[in-house]
Amino acid sequence: MKKILFTLAFAVMALGAFAQNIKTLPENITIKALDGHTVQTSAIQNDGKPIILSFWATWCKPCNRELNTIKEVYEEWQEETGVKLVAISIDDARSAAKVKPHVDGNGWEYEVYIDQNQDFKRAMNVVNVPHTFIINGKGEIVWEHTSFVEGSEEEVYEIVKKVAAGEPIE
């Protein structure tokens, strides 16, 4: 019981201290590029333009639907807003070797990294995939959503357009 109280107190204090909690991307978490070499999460950049950060896995059907659906409109989105989609695969040793073939086989033009040890996933508090974040030009996480159904890509794009134009998201 004491432990619970303690945790709660700790959480409340911590939360209280940072009421205006602006979340940014963690910088020094190690992830792997598709060619096998490691990079730090600070490499996720888009020259001040918005980023869609999508956590997915090869075995996750809604994730694949999301990335395939966005594929159809990605070129258009890029031209209009300069947005970049960065797809973070959480596949573990069982399927990590299949990520590159999977990405190529689907013809995805996204920037893809593998978070095999799931350090990035934990740091971003991702519980289930798909989990999608939108990051503004300053590296701040301005929107997030879990799950995907056909049609919700349009919701994502509405936010991206606002972020690209520097408008607030309500």
Next chain:
Amino acid sequence: MKTRFLLLTLALSVLTITANAQSVLGGGQVSGNIQIDGQISRADSVIGSSDVPSKLLSNARADILYTNGAFSAGLRFEAYQKPMLGFAPEYEGQGIANYFASYQGERLSITAGNYYEQFGNGLILRTYEDRYLGLDNSLFGFNVAYRPVTGVTLKGVLGKQRFYWEKGAGLVRGIDGEVSLNDVIKAMAESKTRITLGAGFVSKYEDNNVTIISRVDDVEGVQYKLALPANVAAGSVRMDLSHGGWGLQAEYARKSQDPNKMNQYIYKPGEALFLSGSYSQKGFSANIQAKRVDNMGFRSERNPNDKTGQMLYINYVPAITKQHTYAFLSMYPYATQTTGEMGFQGDVMLKLKKETLLGGKYGTDIHINSAVITGLDTTITGGMGTNGYEASYCALGDLYYGDVSVEIARKLSKQSKLTCTYGYVVFNPITEGHAGHLHHNNVVVADYTYKINKKNVIRFEAEWMGSDSQYDKNVDDKRAGDWIMGLVEYNFTSAFFVSLSDQYAYNDGVGNYPSINLGYTKGATRLQVGYGKQREGIVCIGGVCRQVPASNGLTFSLTTSF
């Protein structure tokens, strides 16, 4: 008491740093996630569910993470009051299950507390957690990573593993190095050929002052006591090579004498080999994998008091079968046999172009996958206290599992998409620890999605499984027989969904499993409520499986992250 003190120190240091950070570095960030799952299940003699004395079962957890620049600290509160069906009863209770403080600099990372680490594919070391398996083998101690120059990573681990609410007895130490040749050799910087090499070493120490009698000689009345190694070592080497669309990954691991309960106290060294080759280009990919595992179960205790048999694994031997998502294709999932197996897998993905004869107006995706897993071909040479057996390198043993599946997905119009899947699965019950003949199953799935308009999407799924297995009261495997299933799911944007489904064993089996599920998602918060019957079965993630008993009643799950 000790834990509380540690915790207090950790929290105080966090608060102190926070206070300083505010003036020096500017404010930090607090984030976290919460998940609460609950279940109310009632007895049903047909499906085999029983009444729950406490009525409500629930698993809950909250992760709270504080980050300030390179510094982070976090803790996880877990509560199992009482654990949900299928989770180990040892989890019952609540408290801080996991906590850590970490510095992640550009060159140096240090973590103290609970951490998750992996060397290569994990053949000698992988600590991870999976909340859906009720599995957490995190190491508690220190973890250091150092990157002296770009392209070189050195890692060290030291600690004891989590064992439910305790720590395992064994001490785990390990080091690992990885180098990306393209980063360190100037001449290779621009090369199309990318090479990464790595090697790791792990050692486990466990008190050997225990007596295990190997046999009693009846004639002489002499007892033979096993001389147990206190230290067990494992090492691995690995390579990741790619050239344009070509890729090759290999890892080989060996383990020294490690007599333990799982291998029945034999002294044969362990071995594992994992190979994966692939070729891909836009719209086409092929991948083949092979692995051989021999006596490679590596746990930080020789004989943990653990009914599920999942805890205290230091290493991870991945299953290389496809992780099927349709209900009947995953009805008989494959679990890695760390004591010995050989496996092969092939996977091909193909995109037929749009506006072609075969591809149709919008193009067609074809995905073919096949896997065969067998035991090793072994000759028994002795029992406990000896090397146990000899295993052939190339010959295959008994068939454990085989499957082939073909999935064809095609967009039919702007609004609709159809995916048809055929699968054939051969399953050996020995992999779940039961004797019995092989099951052969044919599965057909049709999955149709129709987008009514921008906001309303409806999905239908129909599955059929024909099996040569029949329900047998003595074995009581409720997966036996021929099955049909139907599912309708309606989505209102990504915010709301409702689905109705029924699985029915129409021939040679038992049970009818109707259920309804409702879900609501807003941002990173998701609430799901289900009511109905759930077949007893096996939940597998990455070849690690958990038995889930039948249930009949209400389930709910709330997840959120902030």
